[in-house]
Amino acid sequence: MTTTIPTLPAPLGLLAELTHRCPLGCPYCSNPLELDKRSDELDTATWARVFHEAAALGVLQVHLSGGEPAARRDLEDIVQAARDASLYSNLITSAVGVTNERLLALSDAGLDHVQISIQDSTPESADHIAGYKGALARKQALAAEVVRLGLPLTVNVVVHRANIDHIEAMVDLALALGAGRVEIAHVQYYGWALKNRAALMPTREQVERAVGQVEAMRTRHHGRIVIDAVVPDYFARFPKPCVGGWGRRSINVTPAGKVLPCHAAEVIPGLEFWNVRAHSLGDIWRSSPAFNEFRGTGWMQEPCRSCVRKDKDFGGCRCQAFLLTGDARATDPVCHLSPHHALVEQLADVRADAPYSYRS
Numbered sequence: 442m443t444t445t446i447p448t449l450p451a452p453l454g455l456l457a458e459l460t461h462r463c464p465l466g467c468p469y470c471s472n473p474l475e476l477d478k479r480s481d482e483l484d485t486a487t488w489a490r491v492f493h494e495a496a497a498l499g500v501l502q503v504h505l506s507g508g509e510p511a512a513r514r515d516l517e518d519i520v521q522a523a524r525d526a527s528l529y530s531n532l533i534t535s536a537v538g539v540t541n542e543r544l545l546a547l548s549d550a551g552l553d554h555v556q557i558s559i560q561d562s563t564p565e566s567a568d569h570i571a572g573y574k575g576a577l578a579r580k581q582a583l584a585a586e587v588v589r590l591g592l593p594l595t596v597n598v599v600v601h602r603a604n605i606d607h608i609e610a611m612v613d614l615a616l617a618l619g620a621g622r623v624e625i626a627h628v629q630y631y632g633w634a635l636k637n638r639a640a641l642m643p644t645r646e647q648v649e650r651a652v653g654q655v656e657a658m659r660t661r662h663h664g665r666i667v668i669d670a671v672v673p674d675y676f677a678r679f680p681k682p683c684v685g686g687w688g689r690r691s692i693n694v695t696p697a698g699k700v701l702p703c704h705a706a707e708v709i710p711g712l713e714f715w716n717v718r719a720h721s722l723g724d725i726w727r728s729s730p731a732f733n734e735f736r737g738t739g740w741m742q743e744p745c746r747s748c749v750r751k752d753k754d755f756g757g758c759r760c761q762a763f764l765l766t767g768d769a770r771a772t773d774p775v776c777h778l779s780p781h782h783a784l785v786e787q788l789a790d791v792r793a794d795a796p797y798s799y800r801s
């Protein structure tokens with residue numbers, strides 16, 4: 442059954458996955474197991490068209506992501522195309538492989554914002570998690586250059602068992618780097634990360650301590666840095682409104698041009714995704730079967746269907762519901778009202794100190 446919502450909202454953000462190529466091997470990578478090949482990547486002109494179509498739909502921001510977007514030789518042209526379409530452009534980069542000259546060229550092309558991920562607060566641990574020697578030093582060097590050029594900087598930290606006890610040190614590092622914002626995200630267990638779930642899962646005590654530290658840091662650093670953080674899924678009582686609700690806020694275009702309602706949507710079997718090579722972004726947003734599949738609330742089962750929160754969290758994450766229950770229409774088992782919630786509690790207690798399986 443497909444449903445449409447009476448007034449289709451305008452999407453706010455476009456996630457443009459320019460390439461799946463990446464120099465790092467993070468064990469929590471949320472990209473799909475099957476990566477798009479370089480030969481299948483959209484060309485510059487197609488991205489430029491997509492950006493104009495996105496702006497016409499009401500999109501304000503484009504997040505240039507990957508993989509490592511700087512692996513694309515035409516990244517400056519892509520940034521210029523975003524500027525020409527009047528989109529605010531955010532480069533999401535590992536910083537590895539981005540020289541100062543390249544950053545200057547990107548800035549000259551109209552880049553508005555840079556987001557750099559860090560894996561931990563010390564080189565030993567950060568490089569181990571990234572699977573790349575010297576990664577943290579390169580990130581620090583590029584962050585300094587971003588600030589020197591006057592570009593706003595966000596530091597992104599993905600936390601898990603090996604680094605969650607260093608949250609304060611990582612926020613201190615973000616401050617020292619001159620970031621105006623730090624995003625503390627917990628590993629989402631889909632894509633490659635699912636393989637490493639037991640090796641990445643924090644303990645309940647770690648999560649509770651981290652939540653307290655974040656609150657204290659928000660007070661301590663008020664006015665100096667914005668701290669974005671949420672309680673990790675497996676330890677929450679209610680799910681988050683994943684991607685702001687399916688087909689409501691965001692559009693994700695893969696390197697090969699497939700348009701997804703969320704980053705992980707391809708894990709759900711049977712969804713029909715349309716491609717920007719064959720359709721305009723506007724048509725896809727309004728009419729593609731995958732976007733309409735879980736729009737609104739008509740698709741919901743109990744307990745979501747009669748729940749007062751259904752217009753707030755939209756039943757949680759469809760991908761997680763499928764991965765944990767085999768039914769993409771089920772209530773996200775993260776919700777304590779889900780009949781499958783005990784499964785999440787069990788999985789949150791499964792930990793193994795096995796070596797990481799690095800993204801290859």
Ligand code: SF4
Pocket residue numbers: 679680744745746748749750751752754755756757772773776777778779
């Ligand atoms: Fe959200 Fe559904 Fe849980 Fe209600 S039952 S809180 S709508 S996930």
Ligand code: FES
Pocket residue numbers: 683684687703704705706757758759760761
């Ligand atoms: Fe797909 Fe949450 S990641 S809906």
